[in-house]
Amino acid sequence: xxxxxxxxxxxxxxxxxxxxxxxxxxxxxxxxxxxxxxxxxxxxxxxxxxxxxxxxxxxxxxxxxxxxxxxxxxxxxxxxxxxxxxxxxxxxxxxxxxxxxxxxxxxxxxxxxxxxxxxxxxxxxxxxxxxxxxxxxxxxxxxxxxxxxxxxxxxxxxxxxxxxxxxxxxxxxxxxxxxxxxxxxxxxxxxxxxxxxxxxxxxxxxxxxxxxxxxxxxxxxxxxxxxxxxxxxxxxxxxxxxxxxxxxxxxxxxxxxxxxxxxxxxxxxxxxxxxxxxxxxxxxxxxxxxxxxxxxxxxxxxxxxxxxxxxxxxxxxxxxxxxxxxxxxxxxxxxxxxxxxxxxxxxxxxxxxxxxxx
Amino acid sequence: xxxxxxxxxxxxxxxxxxxxxxxxxxxxxxxxxxxxxxxxxxxxxxxxxxxxxxxxxxxxxxxxxxxxxxxxxxxxxxxxxxxxxxxxxxxxxxxxxxxxxxxxxxxxxxxxxxxxxxxxxxxxxxxxxxxxxxxxxxxxxxxxxxxxxxxxxxxxxxxxxxxxxxxxxxxxxxxxxxxxxxxxxxxxxxxxxxxxxxxxxxxxxxxxxxxxxxxxxxxxxxxxxxxxxxxxxxxxxxxxxxxxxxxxxxxxxxxxxxxxxxxxxxxxxxxxxxxxxxxxxxxxxxxxxxxxxxxxxxxxxxxxxxxxxxxxxxxxxxxxxxxxxxxxxxxxxxxxxxxxxxxxxxxxxxxxxxxxxxxxxxxxxxxxxxxxxxxxxxxxxxxxxxxxxxxxxxxxxxxxxxxxxxxxxxxxxxxxxxxxxxxxxxxxxxxxxxxxxxxxxxxxxxxxxxxxxxxxxxxxxxxxxxxxxxxxxxxxxxxxxxxxxxxxxxxxxxxxxxxxxxxxx
Numbered sequence: 001x002x003x004x005x006x007x008x009x010x011x012x013x014x015x016x017x018x019x020x021x022x023x024x025x026x027x028x029x030x031x032x033x034x035x036x037x038x039x040x041x042x043x044x045x046x047x048x049x050x051x052x053x054x055x056x057x058x059x060x061x062x063x064x065x066x067x068x069x070x071x072x073x074x075x076x077x078x079x080x081x082x083x084x085x086x087x088x089x090x091x092x093x094x095x096x097x098x099x100x101x102x103x104x105x106x107x108x109x110x111x112x113x114x115x116x117x118x119x120x121x122x123x124x125x126x127x128x129x130x131x132x133x134x135x136x137x138x139x140x141x142x143x144x145x146x147x148x149x150x151x152x153x154x155x156x157x158x159x160x161x162x163x164x165x166x167x168x169x170x171x172x173x174x175x176x177x178x179x180x181x182x183x184x185x186x187x188x189x190x191x192x193x194x195x196x197x198x199x200x201x202x203x204x205x206x207x208x209x210x211x212x213x214x215x216x217x218x219x220x221x222x223x224x225x226x227x228x229x230x231x232x233x234x235x236x237x238x239x240x241x242x243x244x245x246x247x248x249x250x251x252x253x254x255x256x257x258x259x260x261x262x263x264x265x266x267x268x269x270x271x272x273x274x275x276x277x278x279x280x281x282x283x284x285x286x287x288x289x290x291x292x293x294x295x296x297x298x299x300x301x302x303x304x305x306x307x308x309x310x311x312x313x314x315x316x317x318x319x320x321x322x323x324x325x326x327x328x329x330x331x332x333x334x335x336x337x338x339x340x341x342x343x344x345x346x347x348x349x350x351x352x353x354x355x356x357x358x
Numbered sequence: 359x360x361x362x363x364x365x366x367x368x369x370x371x372x373x374x375x376x377x378x379x380x381x382x383x384x385x386x387x388x389x390x391x392x393x394x395x396x397x398x399x400x401x402x403x404x405x406x407x408x409x410x411x412x413x414x415x416x417x418x419x420x421x422x423x424x425x426x427x428x429x430x431x432x433x434x435x436x437x438x439x440x441x442x443x444x445x446x447x448x449x450x451x452x453x454x455x456x457x458x459x460x461x462x463x464x465x466x467x468x469x470x471x472x473x474x475x476x477x478x479x480x481x482x483x484x485x486x487x488x489x490x491x492x493x494x495x496x497x498x499x500x501x502x503x504x505x506x507x508x509x510x511x512x513x514x515x516x517x518x519x520x521x522x523x524x525x526x527x528x529x530x531x532x533x534x535x536x537x538x539x540x541x542x543x544x545x546x547x548x549x550x551x552x553x554x555x556x557x558x559x560x561x562x563x564x565x566x567x568x569x570x571x572x573x574x575x576x577x578x579x580x581x582x583x584x585x586x587x588x589x590x591x592x593x594x595x596x597x598x599x600x601x602x603x604x605x606x607x608x609x610x611x612x613x614x615x616x617x618x619x620x621x622x623x624x625x626x627x628x629x630x631x632x633x634x635x636x637x638x639x640x641x642x643x644x645x646x647x648x649x650x651x652x653x654x655x656x657x658x659x660x661x662x663x664x665x666x667x668x669x670x671x672x673x674x675x676x677x678x679x680x681x682x683x684x685x686x687x688x689x690x691x692x693x694x695x696x697x698x699x700x701x702x703x704x705x706x707x708x709x710x711x712x713x714x715x716x717x718x719x720x721x722x723x724x725x726x727x728x729x730x731x732x733x734x735x736x737x738x739x740x741x742x743x744x745x746x747x748x749x750x751x752x753x754x755x756x757x758x759x760x761x762x763x764x765x766x767x768x769x770x771x772x773x774x775x776x777x778x779x780x781x782x783x784x785x786x787x788x789x790x791x792x793x794x795x796x797x798x799x800x801x802x803x804x805x806x807x808x809x810x811x812x813x814x815x816x817x818x819x820x821x822x823x824x825x826x827x828x829x830x831x832x833x834x835x836x837x838x839x840x841x842x843x844x845x846x847x848x849x850x851x852x853x854x855x856x857x858x859x860x861x862x863x
Contacts, residue, residue, distance in 0.1 A: 235698050
């Protein structure tokens with residue numbers, strides 16, 4: 001039977017992610033064996049090859065490229081989630097950040113100036129911020145549900161993306177193909193790798209800064225204290241003098257700005273162009289990353305890396321071992337499932353049920 | 359000697375870290391009103407839960423009319439003629455009386471038959487109640503009638519009542535006692551749990567006193583003084599808080615024409631509340647729970663904003679200021695609900711010390727928290743108020759209710775408030791700690807703090823307050839000097855019998 005611990009267990013809160021990864025490997029291996037693959041080879045392909053395998057020189061930079069937007073978005077989301085403010089529409093804010101950032105950069109084309117990239121960064125953050133402020137404002141003013149509004153705005157953003165790809169931002173020299181000019185060939189607006197071949201671009205730097213910023217905010221600053229307090233005991237937060245409206249505007253706005261930044265760094269760097277199929281679901285996956293990292297900044301950093309690893313490893317396993325894509329998704333699902341399941345042990349302990357004397 | 363109705367022999371029940379009941383034995387005779395007396399945490403609830411089949415004892419036996427009695431679940435306890443009225447009502451506000459009663463029955467009869475049986479029973483026992491009224495509209499006393507009638511419909515041999523008078527005005531208590539006396543005269547035994555000694559002295563035939571899970575004595579209440587029983591309960595001589603003759607200063611807090619709509623659906627609206635508290639004065643506010651106490655505290659703490667002029671502190675209008683601004687001025691509050699309102703359950707005591715202490719204790723600079731200073735402040739509270747905990751890094755939820763209460767009150771008292779508003783300051787605290795909390799409040803007042811103490815414990819209010827007012831459906835009666843007030847007058851201020859029909863016995 002389960003018994004509530006008087007204190008959350010420190011040891012278990014650190015051990016949970018490790019135990020969850022091990023359990024996922026075990027049960028995932030069983031799954032792969034049933035599918036007729038060598039389980040050790042499959043697990044090795046997913047977890048080992050991208051990091052230390054023969055072609056790891058190619059995969060390792062990919063880890064940073066894929067992990068950075070996940071971490072950047074998840075950090076923003078985690079602040080809101082901690083306060084019980086549910087921004088589900090990071091995907092839309094990511095798209096708007098890309099559109100605003102790219103739009104600002106392309107407006108200067110073909111000017112060559114040092115200030116273009118910083119302006120794009122600000123524009124990208126602004127695009128995400130304004131898109132997240134819509135649900136925030138509606139919630140504060142009219143009490144609407146931010147989950148629904150932010151989610152619906154994702155689809156609006158996708159339509160806007162299609163529209164600008166085919167219209168406003170379309171490359172005039174693109175021979176009629178949809179999509180904008182490529183930033184990879186516009187130096188002033190290009191988010192290039194800081195060290196060639198490393199995958200390290202400004203978005204990765206921003207992700208690390210966000211992790212440190214969030215850590216300091218949550219542990220040292222009164223705003224972070226109020227965020228945690230609101231999530232854990234809303235009535236106590238009100239008693240402590242927290243203004244809920246201001247907190248909603250801050251949390252949604254900040255998570256929107258970070259998602260917008262992620263979109264802007266992606267469009268001006270690895271992706272290069274604004275196109276109809278620009279977004280690939282980072283905004284939604286980041287929700288999983290945030291929870292996988294237990295809404296803790298350092299945890300999110302590790303979770304973002306792990307998630308990127310299973311993506312890249314999963315792709316290798318698909319192409320090399322012929323594992324079906326669905327099996328990889330089940331594998332990722334297992335990871336989240338085991339994490340949440342073992343998480344129970346942080347607050348509860350298992351005791352052998354004792355038969356009671358009547 | 360006749361066989362007792364229920365005989366408990368050596369009942370023991372241990373929970374991890376605490377023995378709730380240790381070898382408890384006593385008998386309840388036929389047609390006897392037996393009091394079970396003890397402080398919070400003495401093990402009264404565990405004991406009755408064992409009798410009612412909610413908890414199984416680790417060892418010991420129970421005999422019902424000489425037969426072994428070991429109910430595996432409440433259903434079989436009810437089948438054996440044991441019924442229980444809980445302290446907290448389990449009624450659905452949106453349903454009517456008959457529907458609520460039908461919900462608790464194994465095989466409810468047709469609604470019409472049930473309604474007529476409810477009428478019949480309610481008239482026999484002098485508990486007038488219309489089966490078709492919606493429970494949400496009933497007063498606390500009337501809700502209790504629903505629970506009692508629900509039990510009486512089973513024709514019980516033993517009726518267990520857990521703190522039945524904590525929600526009643528003195529007049530309502532009298533009506534209840536007439537009913538209980540009638541039940542006794544018909545041969546029903548009653549196990550009556552309470553810590554209100556005067557009630558037990560008027561009603562009960564025998565009393566068993568529990569302390570720390572042990573049966574520490576029995577007495578005949580009508581022949582024992584309340585003080586003696588209290589000392590048996592506590593196990594030591596009681597210290598009465600000292601109140602020195604104080605001079606009152608100028609008016610510190612002035613509330614005029616305060617009206618606030620109910621913040622939630624089942625809350626209470628405050629209606630035209632007037633009161634003034636002078637420096638050094640303790641104003642006691644009594645009243646049955648749910649008559650606007652929470653709302654009044656919210657309005658004074660700044661959680662609920664009003665018109666600016668409705669509340670004045672030293673002449674300054676503060677009705678529109680939030681909690682932080684009021685704390686800065688010196689108006690501090692301690693709400694009734696400890697977990698989730700006064701303190702965040704999963705946060706450490708250090709973090710909870712910061713929760714209200716940040717402004718006045720200077721625990722932040724430029725928005726950054728000073729953790730080491732906060733920890734020192736938390737340790738100071740723990741030491742000054744004898745909070746039993748291994749240290750300030752423990753989560754608030756790991757503390758027992760009484761210990762957390764000491765922490766929450768201590769946190770405000772140590773911040774040197776100019777005005778302190780407390781709601782149920784000693785709720786769930788043992789007698790010795792309650793006395794020290796009351797003493798701390800009186801000491802504050804002696805130093806010139808204006809104190810408002812909202813409480814449902816009339817004895818407490820009589821003990822510490824200089825003037826007394828009562829809340830009744832969101833209206834505050836005109837405050838009167840405490841000295842010379844009689845119980846009858848207090849009862850009338852609290853709303854008398856709440857328009858309840860008097861028992862026709």
